[in-house]
């Protein structure tokens with residue numbers, strides 16, 4: 435019998451998508467706030483609204499579209515989520531596994547995650563791109579809490595190289611080649627939707643966070659559980675709370691995202707080209 439969040443539940447979403455395409459994507463890209471322009475580069479796209487896909491989730495954030503785009507990018511078969519799902523929208527961690535588990539069932543081996551993040555590290559500046567070396571999520575919940583689905587991965591699993599070194603090195607080589615400079619650091623997950631307090635940011639800095647954001651970690655953990663390689667890229671959209679004597683606004687986050695989207699697009703195209 436099919437229960438909520440069992441293997442069959444995710445397979446139903448994947449089967450619906452597979453019926454609409456005649457290839458298997460190898461790479462999945464999840465796009466963060468205002469970083470959607472790469473989606474326009476995808477050749478021969480098959481575009482599916484999230485709301486059409488059985489058992490999928492629906493995006494509620496305005497700057498996030500709600501479409502799955504499947505096609506070809508830099509000669510590779512890809513699937514790209516234009517619009518992602520967040521804990522602050524009301525989804526439980528358990529629900530947030532859906533896209534990545536569905537990608538796994540489509541045949542995806544590599545996941546590229548992008549997001550907008552606030553700089554905790556004061557040597558970063560808005561417009562920088564940070565490769566995620568590791569993350570900190572001190573919130574108790576895990577997307578893998580509850581009955582383990584063995585078809586996806588083991589009960590206990592290692593995450594010491596979750597943001598795969600091989601892909602981080604590849605990203606650095608690609609950035610170098612096209613003349614983009616990169617930062618590297620630790621992404622600290624905060625649940626939102628409020629931005630952080632200056633005191634929280636001070637604490638995060640002491641704990642070892644370089645950038646702070648409200649997404650990405652559930653997707654990275656879900657991918658690691660099912661053996662996918664992960665690359666995480668943060669666009670630094672603002673200095674985190676308390677760094678500058680000014681409030682953080684959604685407008686600045688989206689504006690910096692829009693300005694950097696061309697640089698991001700070039701970098702991701704190059705990385706996708708070079709992935710084996």
Ligand code: HPA
Pocket residue numbers: 550551552553624629630646647648671672673674675682687
């Ligand atoms: N905090 C949390 N999430 C964010 C930020 C921030 O400063 N900027 C963009 N996303």
